[in-house]
Amino acid sequence: MKKTFVIRKIAYHYSDEYFYVHTMGGIENIYESEEAAKKELIRLEREELERLDLGDTEQLSGCSHKFMKEAKTFKYLFKQKFGKDLVKVDEYGNIFCDRGTYLPKGLSDKDLMHIRDTLDLKFHELSEYEGDPHFYGIWLCKQGAFHTFNGAPYFYNSFAEALKEAHEQLRHFLINQKWQGTLSSLSDQPIILRSLINSSDKISYDDENKELSTKYLSEKDGIALNELLREKVMEIKQIPLSEVEGIDHWTYTEM
Numbered sequence: 001m002k003k004t005f006v007i008r009k010i011a012y013h014y015s016d017e018y019f020y021v022h023t024m025g026g027i028e029n030i031y032e033s034e035e036a037a038k039k040e041l042i043r044l045e046r047e048e049l050e051r052l053d054l055g056d057t058e059q060l061s062g063c064s065h066k067f068m069k070e071a072k073t074f075k076y077l078f079k080q081k082f083g084k085d086l087v088k089v090d091e092y093g094n095i096f097c098d099r100g101t102y103l104p105k106g107l108s109d110k111d112l113m114h115i116r117d118t119l120d121l122k123f124h125e126l127s128e129y130e131g132d133p134h135f136y137g138i139w140l141c142k143q144g145a146f147h148t149f150n151g152a153p154y155f156y157n158s159f160a161e162a163l164k165e166a167h168e169q170l171r172h173f174l175i176n177q178k179w180q181g182t183l184s185s186l187s188d189q190p191i192i193l194r195s196l197i198n199s200s201d202k203i204s205y206d207d208e209n210k211e212l213s214t215k216y217l218s219e220k221d222g223i224a225l226n227e228l229l230r231e232k233v234m235e236i237k238q239i240p241l242s243e244v245e246g247i248d249h250w251t252y253t254e255m
Contacts, residue, residue: 001130001131002032002131003032003034003128003129003130003131004030004031004032004128004129004131004132004133005030005031005032005033005034005036005037005126005127005128005129006027006029006030006031006037006126006127006129006133006157007027007028007029007030007031007037007040007041007044007124007125007126008024008025008026008027008028008124008125008127008157009024009025009026009027009028009123009124009249010023010024010025010122010123010124010125011023011024011025011249011252011253012253013253015058017061017063017064018056018057018058018061018063018064019056019057019058020058021058022149022252022253023149023154023252024125024154024155024156024157024252025249025251025252025253026244026247026248026249026250026251026252027244027245027247027249028040028044028124028249030133034128037126038126041124041126042109042112042113044123044124045112045113045116045122045123045124046109046112048123048124049103049112049115049116049121049123050102050103050105051102052102052103052121053099053100053101053102054086054097054101054102054103055096055097055098055099055100055101056099057097057119057121059071059074059119059120059121060074060087060095060096060097060101060119061096061097062090062094062096065094067119067120068094068095070118070119070120071087071095071096071119072095073118074087074095074115074118074119075087075089075095077114077115077118078115081111082104086101086103087101103115125157127157132241133241134238134241135155135156135157135238135239135241135244136155136156136158136159136161136162136236136237136238136239137153137154137155137156137162137236137237137238137239138154138162138165138166138169138234138235138236139234139235139236139237140173140233140234141231141232141233141234141235142231142233146237146239147169147234149251149252150251150252151251152247152248152251152252153239153243153244153247154252155239155244155247159236162236163236166234166235166236167219167222167223168219169234170217170219170222170223170226170233170234171216171217171218171219171222173233173234174214174217174222174225174226174233175214175215175216175217176213176214176215177213177214177233178211178212178213178214179211179212179213179229180210180211180212181210181212182210183205183212185230186212186229186230186231187228187229187230188230189228192228193225193228193229196221196224196225196228197212200217200221202214202215202216202217202218202221203215203217203221203225
């Protein structure tokens with residue numbers, strides 16, 4: 001079976017302090033040649049990384065310490081390879097770059113991609129498929145529509161990626177929700193649903209009014225409740241390539 005290679009953009013937002021990854025964005029291009037896809041990925045990443053102000057990134061901002069492990073590795077590797085520091089260290093040991101700090105031009109492809117991977121500072125992603133590419137979205141059952149941003153569906157490269165994101169999002173969609181009906185009408189497994197209710201202080205059932213309600217659920221309880229409900233809150237559905245190809249990447253990068 002033929003293989004297909006897809007380069008997707010990564011959408012960033014700005015937090016008033018640094019740029020951070022918002023989601024996977026639109027499709028840059030689709031290739032049947034792995035060599036051509038990898039060559040284009042390097043070209044695209046070089047274009048972005050050479051003009052990037054490192055002080056504006058979450059990885060090397062003085063306002064974020066989320067990527068200290070990656071920043072320390074980058075500091076060591078860059079000093080070892082090029083004999084100088086691009087970063088500074090504050091009195092607490094946090095590593096950062098001043099605004100106006102850029103990677104040197106003319107790095108080899110290998111060094112450039114090594115820095116990219118060390119910092120996890122990526123602007124495009126390359127995915128490989130057996131046959132035609134296929135994408136997935138989080139279907140919101142009650143709304144009868146995909147989970148979207150600015151009207152465009154978030155779409156994922158695999159079922160597993162979409163499912164992972166759905167599990168993380170479930171708790172937000174289950175805050176202060178109510179369902180009317182008996183447990184038998186709400187679930188094909190009412191005994192197990194009753195057990196979940198009894199084990200969670202964030203899920204309750206009013207037997208008199210026949211009302212199931214939730215508060216702020218943990219991810220674990222949210223997943224369990226979604227699985228037990230006859231009418232799911234979320235499920236994963238495939239999105240046709242023809243639909244995602246037409247989505248403008250900048251839809252996902254709007255502030």
